[in-house]
Amino acid sequence: MKNHIFRPLWVVIGLVVLILIIRPFYVPKDFGIHERGYMYGWYRKSNIEDWKKVSVKYQGKEYCGSCHPDKVESIDRTPHAVIQCENCHGPALEHPSDPPKLAIDRTREQCLRCHAKLVYPSSGRANIRGIDPDKHNPGVECVMCHNPHNPILEGLK
Amino acid sequence: MISRRDFLKSAAKVVAGASIPLAAIEILAPARVHALKTDSSIRWAFLVDTYKCVGCGFCVKACKNENEIPYDANVTRTWVERYVLTKDGKLYADSPKGARDGFTGTKIDLGMGHYQDIKKEDIKKAFFVPKLCNQCDNPPCVQVCPVGATYQAPDGVVMVDRKWCIGCGYCIMACPYGVRFFHPKYHTAEKCNFCYHRITKGLKTACVQACPFGARQIGNIKDPNDPVAKAITTERVGILKSEYGTKPQVFYIGLDEEVR
DSSP states (O other): OOHHHHHHHHHHHHHHHHHHHHHHHHSOTTEEEOTTHHHHOEEETHHHHHHHTSOOOOOOHHHHHTTOHHHHHHHTTSGGGGSOHHHHHOOOTBTTTBSSSOOOOOOHHHHHHHHBOOOOTTSGGGGSOOBOTTTSSTTSOGGGTOBTTBOSGGGOO | OOOHHHHHHHHHHHHHHHHHHHHHHHHHHHHHHHHHHSOOSOOEEEEEETTTOOOOOHHHHHHHHHTTOOTTSSOOSSEEEEEEEETTSOEEEEOGGGGTTOOOSSEEEEETTEEEEOOGGGEEEEEEEEEOOOOOSSOHHHHTOSSSOEEEOTTSOEEEOTTTOOOOOHHHHHOTTOOOEEOTTTOSEEOOOSOHHHHTTTOOOHHHHHOTTOOEEEEETTOTTOHHHHHHHHSOOBOSOGGGOOOOOEEEESOOTTOO
């Protein structure tokens, strides 16, 4: 057969050989078939460790209580004991070193997440005391009158 | 005319030839068997109690912050859906911004800027359903990945290798639950991984911790003393889209037929 037919063939063969040579260097040693076989377990194993390295942002109530026990103790005597500090105070991250101060969410919308009355009979929402946001002092921040750390109505400011 | 000798010779050749590929498969198999045998003692599973969910959306807020999902982008690893069934047989469902800011009104978001207010007298049933990745035992999203960028870890969690993902989006199309999306910053496939960095440190996931009502729980289904495993194995729980055969590992208490 003529040379001009073979020439592109050699190029293709050359490329295949080149890829096969590069492949062992390029593909990480831990990439391959793991526990769950080829269908579900074909991956780079060290990626599992990569995901474990993601930083924890929400430290939890106990972390807050180790420095602010008085605050945790006082809120624990109220129905708001079920709410994590960081739900309103924001993720602690590395507080107190970084950030030294947390941005507190004092907005009306934050309270309305639970306290906008929705009469949904088969949901826990129906059992939460709530208001109609359009009728109950619209535009005013809830914390003007209510203390979120002592939300019972007797504790009105 | 074929002689007996030639016939037997050819027959032996055919049998020998046919058995070689079979034998080759037999040689490969033990590695696979060994891989299957090294089983993890952990299998993470999730339990959602829809009766307890009040639609506050603290789970979504915590998830987005914890997992560095751009807060204002309309994508989220977990979300909460609201279902409202009226007495005249209509079904309304919405999840504005994935319920990142909770449900603060009676108006249902119909999309395209339209809202439908439903009076409480007209409601037959109404409830909230939190959604997240089901960490399926047979994850269709993993099967379709052409580059091995998404996989199932030995403890059952399905994860995405951001270095390996080429952003083809096959997995996003393959997931029957619609839990996958593109990360607006990394431009790779993104999904809930049960806060892998937290559960492997003995912490709860960000959404479980943030939920004030215990509507979300996570546990190890292989540990018989795990309260979540006990609840899943002894209580009446449902799964989403069982007809797909994906074997989801997120179980729901109080699942209604309207929930898809």
